[in-house]
Amino acid sequence: MNIRRAAALASSAALLPFSGAALAQNAGSPANNEQSADLRREVEEQKQRLAVLERKLELQEESAKAAAASTPKVTASATRFQLASNNGENFVRLRGTLHADNRVYGGDSVAESADTFLLRRVRPTIEGTFGGIYDFRFAPDFGGGRSVIIDAYVAARFNPGATLTVGKFKPPVGLERLQGGADLRFIERGLPTSLVPNRDIGAQLSGEFGGGTFAYQLGYFNGVTDGGSSEGLASPDVEVDTKGDYAARVFFQPFINSENFNLRGLGFGVGSTWLDIDGSAANTALAAYRSPGQQSVFSYRANTATGGAPNNATFADGQRLRLAPQFYYSRGSFGVLGEYTQVKQDVSRVVGGTTSSDTLTHSAWQAQFSYFLTGEDEAFRGFTPGSTFQPGRPGTGAFELVARIHELDIDDDTFAGGANSFANPLTAVSKATAYGVGLNWYPWNTVKLSINYEQTEFEGGAATGDRADEKALLSRFAVNF
Template structure:
């Protein structure tokens, strides 16, 4: 038994002696494998960090672009953040062929000088800042923020165009005529306010509703007295607009360019002899042809006589339509303003009335060179380049427009709200013009307007205004 036990012990000792070198080798191999795995993990981590750094750096790399439609812009690689620089320069000439308009009205004028800085942040928040240095003054034309929360929910705050007049909502670069038509005299221009708007059904319906400080007909808040861009009464204007393009996404291309809608404003407010809250109206040549009676100062034994003031409700409303098919387009709008007024006179006491002024226009445009007409912008088929035998785009335009003052404004003789001897009761005008688009950014325009008046002179009618216009325009 002891011999067997000895044999087992000797065998076990021999086996352990033989296994010793292999165990050392396995242990060394295991250590080397673990070290290799550690190095691999370190390399993988470095690669992950490198990829993350590269991914983070890509959106921070700015992209600089320039295009005829959107001007110069800097944007992030993902397009979520954009800064654009655009501009409008209109150099106009006016010459009057009649014998009534003052000779000083014949002039060259920088009608618009407007650099624009605008952009988008996080692909949701838009902003625009536009000063205007034209006409010999400096104003803030546009300054607003907009949040595009949904296609149907865009909130805009600041100073911008009140959504009412159709031609007024057309940008200055896209105007077919050098000056807007007479209906634009009755609708607000730019004002400070808060607006909710957007598109429904993929753009088939566009709506806007907002609350603004309020401006006189045809005016902007920078014309407010006594302080520009500040509310000049105690109540603001409500404004709303809805516009339909029912065939926007239709397969019927003949109807895609049809749009129609209605817009309006409402306020109940009262002016005073210093701030009447009433407008003056201008001709296509920018000459005043109608204004209400103003306050006359006391002189000797003669007492002061008050002028006409806004005193109560003012309601504007305007149905409007636009249609384009191929190289033809037509724009039409009708505007009416119902304004309560009053005037305190020495002989008739306090006079009150509601006056209804109306205006309408029809514009026609035709690209002789075949470009497609549209409400905003156009795509040229060629640019002016004599070396290549190309001459740009040529557009012919024509319009008829009218503004009619309520006859009740002139009732009462010396106690009337307006003086028929100096303020015309109606202006009717026709105009023709040609626009030569040398490129998508340069345009030369020539226009001729004739305006006929009812009243507005000491005896009979004010003589016709005959105005020749030209414009050298840059827009990018």
């Protein structure tokens, strides 16, 4: 309130009773009729002044209220840094992901020199919305000593049933792949994720109906190798050939809006991609697969030419079809995620002028369990710790136990034919089965410390017998906001 006006208002208000009293004293005295009229006029004038001041204050308040309604909102909270228009339809948000990891290996499978600290993800991210409809996200990644753009897209949310997204983002296939890096229960994703695309450039139409009970995504992308991203292609972020990758996914959460507490957290669906791709000995368009400890455990035979035209490499030569049925379920503090992924790949190899071709089918699956020891609710995306940890104050943060079993199975035909096989059985494993346990501590909404132990058994992949078990102890200090 304007102090001068308030003072004037107060003094005017104070004057009124005295004026009224004077008027009453003079009433009935004929000699003072003229004086009474003057006093009445003065009282009226004082009343007008008071009313004007009151009205001005009222307008001032209205004006302040209107100004507040159009003032941009700046949010700097424990979880969010954002600049938004007052109606919330336009905003820009600063986000970030920093994952500082340590890997230690036991046993004979991995050389001691592989023990390392590393920056797994360093992703300063800007995202936002214009007009309540047009979203964008820009996220580079400087983790692992590289500088790449992992997400760069715009999306138009025309209505809940139709959102058009164009740019670089995750194709809609693997369930754990679609889970954000901040929401992962394990430090590294499971083996089924090795077979699905990571990030690709393309366009997608997506939406949901029935308040999220049914969701779909339909996309067309440049096409990437299993587990790969478009920045990893021979020409980074550029289409390999003229044929793209069709992707589709449907997902159901039939009880998401129901009162049925037991089934509300159930979701299931299936994702798929298909493309027809012609690789070559120089550009094979095929992937290598990694163990849970991020060691290379499978690759096709590579180019052996020491000069001249590439030769002997196995390359993609036809269709690549991925299929990924998937589900998750949570009830209270317990959650489970399961997925099966299969990729059928037409491959060829030219040895001494003779071409051999086949269709190989690799598959992987996982069952992953999580449980909050501190009572928080499990969810596929996001959660809030029941308490935070700050030294000297009450509260421990949230603790979560995780366990999983996952497996990768390489088609036996990959190794058929001895020296003419598509992959070398002496270096490439034909099967990997891993068991993992871990503990996550969330001392703050945006901070997470994780430790995982993962033991992986292999079939093949060694000069004699099987590759030695991999025993990996992975830990992470993460900030996600």
